[in-house]
Amino acid sequence: MSGQSIGAVQTQRAHFDQPLTLRSGAVLPAYDLVYETYGTLNAAKSNAILVCHALSGHHHLAGYYADAPDNIGWWDNIVGPGRPLDTDRYFIVSVNNLGGCHGSTGPSTINPASGKPWGADFPIVAVIDWVHAQARLADRLGIDCWAAVMGGSLGGMQALRWTITYPERIRHAIVIAAAPKLSAQNIAFNDVARQAILTDPDFHGGHYYEHNTRPTRGLRLARMLGHITYLSDDQMGEKFGRDPKNGAFAFNFGVEFEIESYLRYQGDKFAGYFDANTYLLMTKALDYFDPSREENGDLTATMARSKAGFLIVSFTTDWRFSPARSKEIVAALLANGGDVSYAEIDLNFGHDSFLMRDAHYHSVIGAYLRNIKL
Amino acid sequence: MSGQSIGAVQTQRAHFDQPLTLRSGAVLPAYDLVYETYGTLNAAKSNAILVCHALSGHHHLAGYYADAPDNIGWWDNIVGPGRPLDTDRYFIVSVNNLGGCHGSTGPSTINPASGKPWGADFPIVAVIDWVHAQARLADRLGIDCWAAVMGGSLGGMQALRWTITYPERIRHAIVIAAAPKLSAQNIAFNDVARQAILTDPDFHGGHYYEHNTRPTRGLRLARMLGHITYLSDDQMGEKFGRDPKNGAFAFNFGVEFEIESYLRYQGDKFAGYFDANTYLLMTKALDYFDPSREENGDLTATMARSKAGFLIVSFTTDWRFSPARSKEIVAALLANGGDVSYAEIDLNFGHDSFLMRDAHYHSVIGAYLRNIKL
Secondary structure, three states: OOOOOOOEOOOEEEEEOOOEEOOOOOEEOOEEEEEEEEOOOOOOOOOEEEEEOOOOOOOOOOOEEOOEOOOOOOOHHHEEOOOOEEOOOOEEEEEOOOOOOOOOOOOOOEEOOOOEEOHHHOOOOOHHHHHHHHHHHHHHHOOOOEOEEEEEOHHHHHHHHHHHHOHHHEOEEEEEOOOOOOOHHHHHHHHHHHHHHHOOOOOHHHOHHHHOOOOHHHHHHHHHHHHHHHOOHHHHHHHHOOOEOOOOOOOOOOOOEHHHHHHHHHHHHHHHHOOHHHHHHHHHHHHHOOHHHHHOOOHHHHHOOOOOEEEEEEEOOOOOOOHHHHHHHHHHHHHOOOOEEEEEEOOOOHHHHHHOOOHHHHHHHHHHHHOOOO | OOOOOOOEOOOEEEEEOOOEEOOOOOEEOOEEEEEEEEOOOOOOOOOEEEEEOOOOOOOOOOOEEOOEOOOOOOOHHHEEOOOOEEOOOOEEEEEOOOOOOOOOOOOOOEEOOOOEEOHHHOOOOOHHHHHHHHHHHHHHHOOOOEOEEEEEOHHHHHHHHHHHHOHHHEOEEEEEOOOOOOOHHHHHHHHHHHHHHHOOOOOHHHOHHHHOOOOHHHHHHHHHHHHHHHOOHHHHHHHHOOOEOOOOOOOOOOOOEHHHHHHHHHHHHHHHHOOHHHHHHHHHHHHHOOHHHHHOOOHHHHHOOOOOEEEEEEEOOOOOOOHHHHHHHHHHHHHOOOOEEEEEEOOOOHHHHHHOOOHHHHHHHHHHHHOOOO
């Protein structure tokens, strides 16, 4: 794989005093956003790319911190000099979304009105709220129009929303492993995950910070369940099989199969650092996302508002947001005579494919970005 | 739909004093089985059919109880005079499996050694253990050889196991919506369900009976998750959609979508009557099931032991045990030159299709059974 890491990076913080009216009707009087930038904004300010994160992501997209060299960004493999998101050419912006738990204002930050963590009092946020907040950050950075907004999964939904809500401020959208809205089954998985958290006795109605506890049991279950939907059935079979982990079965409730070990490890790790209230909010943002509601469910009419060029990418083994879901977006764009490229990548990592380093996949992204005129 | 209900039925109980050595190596010194029978055993004792239940099933297969007319058997739609399992022709036997929670010896029954409920001390049971116990019940009923053993899902696995373990005692096997073994993904779903129960603070290491509590939170989550895997994605979309349940969104953690209402209701209902320890045992029996392990993973060599005729049935929309999994069994039987019929039924109810009343599906079962010589 060509290209290099961007190297050591720094997190920045922006405070916003102007109230933000949310999709729910609630008003956030003020808020902070933490973000990172890589590369240099050109004089014409025409080379900025916004990368949006998914459910458990954050602003630390690429590089590492000088004082924590092992803390490498979640999509480092695609960002850097000579990489598809080429920092020699582009100015990359990555922001932790409102409601997050990595520094931006969210349930675990202090509510000025109470002097205590927001907890369950933090309002429900929607994808459109994140897009409005990102637009204000763009204003702050002097970016009138993004060369591109992109992301995978929930990140792709933000890119899609940008093209509808701010058609004059985005020239290209790269929407990867996403869907125009969740299916009932997608919502069902999210609801089981939420119920695991909401019914954990340590949840305390979302005010667990004050009880010096955390609903780790529920969050662990939510993450275990999530992982099943991120991987493909085939990949799970190839990677973990179903032979006894220890040669023979013990006939108890310990680990009998490799997949149990993997899921429990992933669940424990995640529950150790992620905030349960943020997890709840992110899954709700997924559930509510459906821009076509503004046009009575007509996705074609909705996408007619967009003026952006599109690259839509899906993965053959993704059953969370299958290629068929991406093609719904493609069809709506084509029906409007829109400028759309579509790539269906044959990768065996299910929904998680979008995070993988794969030469073909990365060449598709890289080629699209190289062809954008600055 | 032709045929009638069998009408009022009675549950019977059999006590077994002969110790049963289980797959795990544990020995059950004595046990009870509750069961029901419908129809009349003929003089040649050649017309007996054993119907095996799945994860949450039991012995009350058909009819109702005189003192509880609303308590209708779980597969009543297929059993009765003139129905596919025709009680004018066949003697039908249905038994609650060991480890169950409907009357047979299991975690919630009294352990004679302690005078308290078995709880977590009840041994892990495997499909082969159920088959051995069912064989002893057959002895008790004077049935040397079943005309057929049948079941859906985990019930189908018992039918499959019968043909391998007691080839001289079964003439036909009807294996519906099953698989020769679980995939890693199947096991993964089971493990999340189990972890929900095992980590519920009310589980008390499986001895919750003594604490006058029940791990209903965990069992509820397990059942919600299970239901997602029982239904097809398409059916969920058609039945529940993703429109706001109440016309507009409330932006809170209550019910926003119909599917949430459905899952929570199903979870609550199940957690209200089913025993969590039994749920754990049933999912473990599923995980461990893999008769081919006795032949180093060679399913063809395994099925070569069988002498039965087979009807294998799968459903197009079943993604828990897809048609491809049924075809693995068919292929192994064909490789041995076995007597096998295969039907892939186009029904939209996912894994749950096997419980549905459908004319085509029922005609396939009925025709196969009518052609069995008594």
